[in-house]
Amino acid sequence: MIPLIDQALDDYATRHSEPPSQLLRELEAYTRVHCQNPEMVIGSLEAALLRMLVKLTGARRVLEIGLFTGYSALSIAEVLPADGHLVSCELSPEHAGIARTFLDRSPHGGKVDIRLGPALATLEQLAGPFDFVFLDADKENYLAYYQAVMPKLRSGGLLLADNVLWSGRVLQPREDTDRAVATFNDAVQRDPRADNVLLTVRDGVMVVRRR
Numbered sequence: 001m002i003p004l005i006d007q008a009l010d011d012y013a014t015r016h017s018e019p020p021s022q023l024l025r026e027l028e029a030y031t032r033v034h035c036q037n038p039e040m041v042i043g044s045l046e047a048a049l050l051r052m053l054v055k056l057t058g059a060r061r062v063l064e065i066g067l068f069t070g071y072s073a074l075s076i077a078e079v080l081p082a083d084g085h086l087v088s089c090e091l092s093p094e095h096a097g098i099a100r101t102f103l104d105r106s107p108h109g110g111k112v113d114i115r116l117g118p119a120l121a122t123l124e125q126l127a128g129p130f131d132f133v134f135l136d137a138d139k140e141n142y143l144a145y146y147q148a149v150m151p152k153l154r155s156g157g158l159l160l161a162d163n164v165l166w167s168g169r170v171l172q173p174r175e176d177t178d179r180a181v182a183t184f185n186d187a188v189q190r191d192p193r194a195d196n197v198l199l200t201v202r203d204g205v206m207v208v209r210r211r
């Protein structure tokens with residue numbers, strides 16, 4: 001991933017944002033040592049943004065697409081109210097197993113319901129409505145996820161999609177994945193149901209508010 005801003009400035013922004021819990025630090029360190037592509041973890045700055053938006057919207061029913069080892073899920077669960085609930089879709093049993101192990105060590109882990117399997121199939125079985133959605137799985141399906149989820153997002157609810165600048169490759173898409181991310185951004189921009197802003201945080205975060 002190509003950093004969008006100078007690393008020292010990114011570190012400064014991270015140091016001046018809500019820090020992660022000790023368990024989140026451990027989870028990130030474990031992922032770095034034991035998992036392939038540990039850079040998929042959103043990290044503490046983006047997690048602070050997610051947590052802020054979850055709190056601002058008073059979200060109770062959250063959907064995540066792309067659990068990995070559970071960093072974003074645990075970050076959100078920690079700020080959900082006691083009766084809050086997060087459904088997280090994940091394809092890999094190995095990733096889900098690591099996430100469950102860490103979630104089970106948190107007093108907030110019981111709020112997270114992991115659904116194993118291809119997320120598009122899982123979404124068909126979920127009724128909604130959701131207050132908050134975090135989209136962070138395979139980029140080729142971003143638009144399909146968006147189309148499946150928007151009808152289940154309550155009016156005033158938020159959807160955040162990660163990696164929407166795709167290390168800058170959206171500017172000159174060459175590969176299918178580049179085109180998928182660019183197509184997703186264009187579709188959101190044209191969607192009459194959406195208020196949206198593309199934040200240049202980390203690898204780009206699209207924030208969508210359902211009208």
Ligand SMILES: C[S@@+](CC[C@H](N)C(=O)[O-])C[C@H]1O[C@@H](n2cnc3c(N)ncnc32)[C@H](O)[C@@H]1O
Pocket residue numbers: 040041042043065066067068069070071072073089090091092095117118119120136137138
């Ligand atoms: C970028 S990672 C998610 C990172 C996570 N949000 C975090 O902060 O640690 C994407 C995850 O999506 C999962 N994934 C990929 N294709 C999927 C699919 N079709 N259905 C469900 N999950 C999928 C991958 O196994 C991977 O764990």
